[in-house]
Amino acid sequence: MSEAVAEQPAQQAGALVTQVVRRFGERVVIDHLDLTVEDEELVVLLGPSGCGKSTLLRVFAGLDRPDGGKVEVPAKRAIVFQADRLLPWQRVLRNVTLGLHGPDAGQRARKVLAEVGLAGRERAWPKELSGGEAQRVSLARALVAEPELVLLDEPFAALDAITRLRMHDLVRGLRSKHHAAMLLVTHDIDEAIALADRIDVMSRGRIGTSRRVELSAENRDAGIAREKLRAALLSDLGLANLH
Amino acid sequence: MSEITVPLGTADPLAVPKTAAPGHAREVFVARDARRVSAVTKWRKRLSWPLGIYTTPVAILILWEILADVHVLGPTVAPAPSVIVRAAVDLWNQGVLGPDLGVSLRRAALGFALGVSVGVVTGTFGGLARAGENLFNGIVAVFNTIPILALLPLFIVWFGIGELPKILIVAFGAFVPMYLNLFAAIRGVDQRLVEMARVNNAGPVRLITRVLMPGALPGFLTGLRFSLAYSILGLVAAESINADQGIGFMISQAEDYLQTNTVFVGLVIYSILGLIADQIVRLLSLILLRWRPSYEAK
Numbered sequence: 001m002s003e004a005v006a007e008q009p010a011q012q013a014g015a016l017v018t019q020v021v022r023r024f025g026e027r028v029v030i031d032h033l034d035l036t037v038e039d040e041e042l043v044v045l046l047g048p049s050g051c052g053k054s055t056l057l058r059v060f061a062g063l064d065r066p067d068g069g070k071v072e073v074p075a076k077r078a079i080v081f082q083a084d085r086l087l088p089w090q091r092v093l094r095n096v097t098l099g100l101h102g103p104d105a106g107q108r109a110r111k112v113l114a115e116v117g118l119a120g121r122e123r124a125w126p127k128e129l130s131g132g133e134a135q136r137v138s139l140a141r142a143l144v145a146e147p148e149l150v151l152l153d154e155p156f157a158a159l160d161a162i163t164r165l166r167m168h169d170l171v172r173g174l175r176s177k178h179h180a181a182m183l184l185v186t187h188d189i190d191e192a193i194a195l196a197d198r199i200d201v202m203s204r205g206r207i208g209t210s211r212r213v214e215l216s217a218e219n220r221d222a223g224i225a226r227e228k229l230r231a232a233l234l235s236d237l238g239l240a241n242l243h
Numbered sequence: 244m245s246e247i248t249v250p251l252g253t254a255d256p257l258a259v260p261k262t263a264a265p266g267h268a269r270e271v272f273v274a275r276d277a278r279r280v281s282a283v284t285k286w287r288k289r290l291s292w293p294l295g296i297y298t299t300p301v302a303i304l305i306l307w308e309i310l311a312d313v314h315v316l317g318p319t320v321a322p323a324p325s326v327i328v329r330a331a332v333d334l335w336n337q338g339v340l341g342p343d344l345g346v347s348l349r350r351a352a353l354g355f356a357l358g359v360s361v362g363v364v365t366g367t368f369g370g371l372a373r374a375g376e377n378l379f380n381g382i383v384a385v386f387n388t389i390p391i392l393a394l395l396p397l398f399i400v401w402f403g404i405g406e407l408p409k410i411l412i413v414a415f416g417a418f419v420p421m422y423l424n425l426f427a428a429i430r431g432v433d434q435r436l437v438e439m440a441r442v443n444n445a446g447p448v449r450l451i452t453r454v455l456m457p458g459a460l461p462g463f464l465t466g467l468r469f470s471l472a473y474s475i476l477g478l479v480a481a482e483s484i485n486a487d488q489g490i491g492f493m494i495s496q497a498e499d500y501l502q503t504n505t506v507f508v509g510l511v512i513y514s515i516l517g518l519i520a521d522q523i524v525r526l527l528s529l530i531l532l533r534w535r536p537s538y539e540a541k
């Protein structure tokens with residue numbers, strides 16, 4: 001990946017993309033998009049299915065190269081996919097230590113597994129886990145290497161509503177322990193409001209609107225400010241008149 | 244509590260029919276232990292398949308024994324299993340069977356080890372690297388269509404009539420399915436898992452040891468199963484021509500003297516080798532593929 005670090009970095013922490021273009025044949029999915037994630041900031045990228053938000057996340061992750069523009073991300077980054085993508089032939093602990101080296105790898109993995117509430121499940125096979133547990137393992141796998149940027153691609157979309165709320169609490173708790181910038185992609189407005197420092201709404205391959213969320217934990221769950229934000233986001237998504 | 248009767252036919256949405264309407268089949272599930280299991284059921288279950296996969300072979304043996312005893316099958320056509328066993332014991336006591344079996348097993352083991360080793364090395368290289376694919380795939384595709392029997396005369400011309408051509412025939416039989424299955428298994432590992440390993444900084448060694456190799460294990464075991472079977476086929480072929488020792492030699496010699504019993508002893512030994520080979524792979528699968536959520540037939 002030597003061509004990835006072609007130029008001098010423009011900032012020291014966080015992540016930024018400038019004028020990024022991504023095409024699939026004739027179709028331009030990402031069209032000269034600019035996005036910055038500050039250090040320790042949680043940015044939610046909101047948009048309907050097929051708007052290119054997962055494509056953008058893959059560009060951030062380095063899984064796909066942009067067709068134009070520049071991407072600058074920390075080398076220490078991790079991604080949580082929508083599916084847990086656990087190795088079915090490895091027990092939970094070995095799944096978490098996949099990218100980890102050194103004699104304390106097991107110890108660190110155990111610590112993070114305890115943080116996501118899976119202490120004692122280290123020896124379980126992935127087939128023995130529930131959907132929520134499996135996704136918590138993949139969260140632990142992402143966090144164990146102390147990344148500076150965590151990319152989350154609709155990580156809770158496949159979970160039921162109750163488990164999803166638990167996962168939101170978990171993510172909020174983990175943010176205070178792991179000081180990483182996070183970019184979370186979702187089509188769920190409530191999830192965006194629950195977690196974000198900033199919500200960027202994506203439309204036609206660009207960031208349409210960008211809204212900073214400065215609500216307390218309680219105000220994120222209910223209240224007038226929350227409803228106003230929700231209405232504004234619905235309008236950003238072009239859904240205002242439908243409700 | 245008094246029972247409220249709602250006349251049928253009224254459009255009361257709260258009315259619950261007391262019994263299911265005809266045509267709506269219903270199923271009720273309760274814990275298995277809740278049902279009283281009778282002693283008869285217990286015994287029936289224990290007796291239903293006491294022999295596992297040996298059920299059919301044993302059934303055929305019994306039928307065969309009966310048909311031979313009532314002289315439907317003549318002793319020169321198919322001697323009874325008991326006669327074959329007696330013949331085997333006699334041959335063993337004469338000191339004929341033991342050494343021949345030893346020679347055959349040695350050929351099979353050496354050839355199998357050689358073929359599987361080459362198959363694993365080339366299959367791994369072919370699966371992991373495009374260079375390996377380009378080097379081996381074409382030639383193995385050619386090998387795959389060559390019948391072992393057709394190769395035998397050629398091997399005798401090339402390698403003489405000693406042990407070498409026989410071991411090489413067995414190795415050839417073991418190599419081809421191992422390569423093909425291992426190659427396909429490595430290439431068939433879920434790309435999403437490979438991608439996940441890459442973004443988690445797994446590195447090439449971790450990628451191979453924790454993702455690709457374990458992921459290819461089911462395919463490897465399929466390859467092993469075919470390798471074992473094909474190496475036994477190769478053994479039969481190799482020993483049927485130009486041998487002066489081994490089970491195949493024992494069979495062809497018995498054919499010349501019309502000793503049907505001895506011919507059957509040889510065939511039975513080959514088939515037992517096949518069964519054992521299959522059971523070894525099955526046992527390996529049970530141990531190595533514990534992680535796999537697979538269909539367990541009732």
